[in-house]
Amino acid sequence: MRKTCPTTAFVLLVCAVGAFAQTVERAEALWRAHDYEGANNEFKALVAAHPQNADYRVRWGNLFYERFNATEAGNLYQEALKIDPKNARALLGMAQLLGDNYDAKANDFAAQALESDPKLYQAHELMAKVALEDDNQKKAESEADAALAIQPDAVDAIAVKASIDLLADKESPWVAKIGNRGKGYETIAYFYVINRRYEEGIQFYRKAIAATPDLFSAHSQLGINLMRLGREDEAKKELDLAYENHFRDAATANSLTLIDSYKKFDTFRTPTTVLRLNKKEEDVLRPYFQEEMLRAMATYEKKYKFKLNVPLQIEVYPDHDDFAVRTAGLPGLGGILGVTFNGIIAMDSPSGRPPGSFHWATTMWHEMSHAYVLSLTNERMPRWFTEGLAVHEETAATGHSDWGDRLSPEIIAAIRDKKLLPVADIDRGFVHPTYPSQVIVSYYQAGKICDYISERWGESKLLDIIHEFAKNRPTVDVIRDQLGMEPEAFDKDFLAMIDKETGKTVAGFTEWTKQVRELNQLAKDGKNDEVIAKGRAIEGLYPDYVEAGNVYTFIADACLKKDDKACAIEELGRYSKVGGRDPDTVKKYGKLLADAGRPKEAAAALERLNFIFPQDAELHDRLGNLLLETGDAPGAIVEFQALIAMHPIDVAGSHYNLARAYKAAGRKDQAREEAVSALEAAPNFKPAQKLLLEVTSEGEK
């Protein structure tokens, strides 16, 4: 470039400005013409020629941002900020990127952008959106007004104001002001969706498309939300349309892949349930999932005094990435295991996670609580109460104190550091977490609030609160009216309860950590008596800890090394009762009980594993035999059927066991069929031969 220009400084400047205009125009023309590669090359050349120009980098970053490459966009914005720390557009770019990920720091960058350029109304719009995501309507309103004061036609500000009204079930004069700008309707749709009001979201995505037919982001989101509600044919059409028109973000591409993968699933229907399972695991999972679904439905119908008017659908994904596609773009889903879209629940399969790390039945009951409560309230429930109630039900409704989540080190740290939020603000912890574990901590806190309300005001108070929220009332009003106290007073009492319940663990956590390290060393040194003594002394300090390196297992192992099985049984009993879920440890406990002549307790111990990791042939084999031994032939049938569904190594033995269970249940014809199957695999299997003769009628013999 320099070679073609005269050498005076003035001419150089003119030349440079001219080159900028020409090249940027060309880059952006290519961009508009969907020649993204060409535009990228133009920007690349421009930045290479002008390495100190922050604006070029920001514009190039904007191209990446629009083309779904947030990493490159972020790098370019950061580079621009290194050159010009107050570059308002770069700061806005960073705010947008962070806002897309529900990162609380988005606000900070937007505020800095406004300091650099007070007329940058888009920064006010972004802050308005972030505030509304937090359900902070007052701030959302004021930021939207600030944007409109600078730019009266600012479409996102108008859409935020419209959303505030619409979410409160009010008519909004702001909707009409959007006019034919699809982007505004798309923003409203977005707010409906993140408030789990999917049907209304879909309506507004349709409206966005009607206003701006080539708004392919809206086509994509319409497709994704139709898919969430199980309307896959139309969803696929919309997603295909977006994809074919160059809108190929990860959510669009992955959703299309997911829809294609549905051919790997089978759907099982009853009058009230729809269960979609992957073909490779449906035979094993179906009985357990179906039974729990029906049990949960019966429980919730009674508890919430409400019946769903459509069959409840549960989809179970063995591949976590498939499940993750269902949740993409939604807030508050860190480490999520299940998600509910109206009457459709999508969740991980137990096979999607390492054995022992996931209690699928807890997740199912949690999500089913959502399905009932959101339907009952027509989706008018704050996030914190919906989640808190579902966490509460994991143990309260299921009747199993060992289900649900345990008090984790992250939660202990949050309590210790006084990071629990006031009840009025707790939604913020779900949507815009300010530290990595805040979503998990918020689930815990919301669950504990519901436990506390149940304990102090009675379980029925929770239902009263549900009905109040159904009227679309804010949290502070509901707390005042239903609990008869100010939210601040509630917070004080609640924290006192938390302190009473967890104070010993929180205060002793550092010491406990140190002691467990010492326990580990004692175990390595084979000092069994000391392991038992020390372990017993500290296990009460943090009884909820049942993960790797837990005290219960150290003690039980030391007991076994001393050949003291009674001691090991006692310790593993504690481990199981408090919610320990490692399959090998629980199976060890079951075997010790069985060997000690306690088959009923052994069966009960192993039955817990069916809700954790049912894809375990050894579990079904052992449990089936224990149930048969204790006279529960129908239970044994279920277990041996599951065993056969897992294509076990011992085909003959498995069919023979099922034949025995059928025989014990008085189902001779099925016993005979299974005996034949056993003998087909191993014709000389004597016990199966004997059984075949026993269940064959005299005439046939």
Added chain:
Amino acid sequence: MNWKTLVLCVAAASPAFGATYILTVAGLGGEPDYEQRFTMLATDTDKILRAGGQTDRIVETLKGADATRAKVEAALNRIASQAKPQDAFVLMMIGHGTFDGTEYKFNLPGPDLSATELAGLLNKIPAGRQLVVDMTSSSGGAASVLKKENRTVITATKSGMEKNATVFARYWVEALRDPAADVDKNETISALEAFQYAEKKTAQFYSEQKRLATEHPQIDDQQRAAAFPLLKFGSASAVVTDPAKRELIAKKDDIENKIDALKYQKSLMAPDDYKKQLTGLLLELARAQEAIDK
């Protein structure tokens, strides 16, 4: 011909089996956890093999500091001098192995033992039926060197390039003590049954742990492995030698052959017809067995 028929044929054609020499070697662990694990697996194997006090089984186990190259060589040379052609020989190798792209080495305390050196030692053993189960990392790199006409070679990995520590040995030992491994219920665990058990459990381990499988067990001859009894329990062959029931046994063999033939035709038959015929034959077989057992 299916496996069952083949096994019967081999059994019928073979003269009375001689002794079985079994050498188990647990190599160098390198770190306490592995050392403990390898020693424990070798100890368990030794215990299982010695249980029942079968005199036709000569068991030797080298582990820990004893598992040196000199002692392995001495043990193999001893077997070479004692075994006869009608005998069987089993070598089980537990531990770590290495492969440099050319040569596999079994890691032992002190000097390692290469596949070529091991093959040389094994080739001196006159036992007519041999089984080598190399369960170390990189063991696939030894397979082609150890291969021999009368020898079945099982390796934990498909090539020398699978270099991570293996879990196959754990499940191989489990197969020896789990009656479920005896899939044909003939009260004998064959080399093939043990292999298939351990192979399935190994694959399951990686799948459940959501880990990329870093070992893919291999067997060079399934037919020969099916006919190689590793462990017998119960009274498997007692009836076969009872002359008083020869007629019943002949009848039973005839029914078994019919069942094999029917199973071979299964895919060509209507399911109901197959099931009816199968049930009839299985009932006949069960009645014949009942009469034999009286």
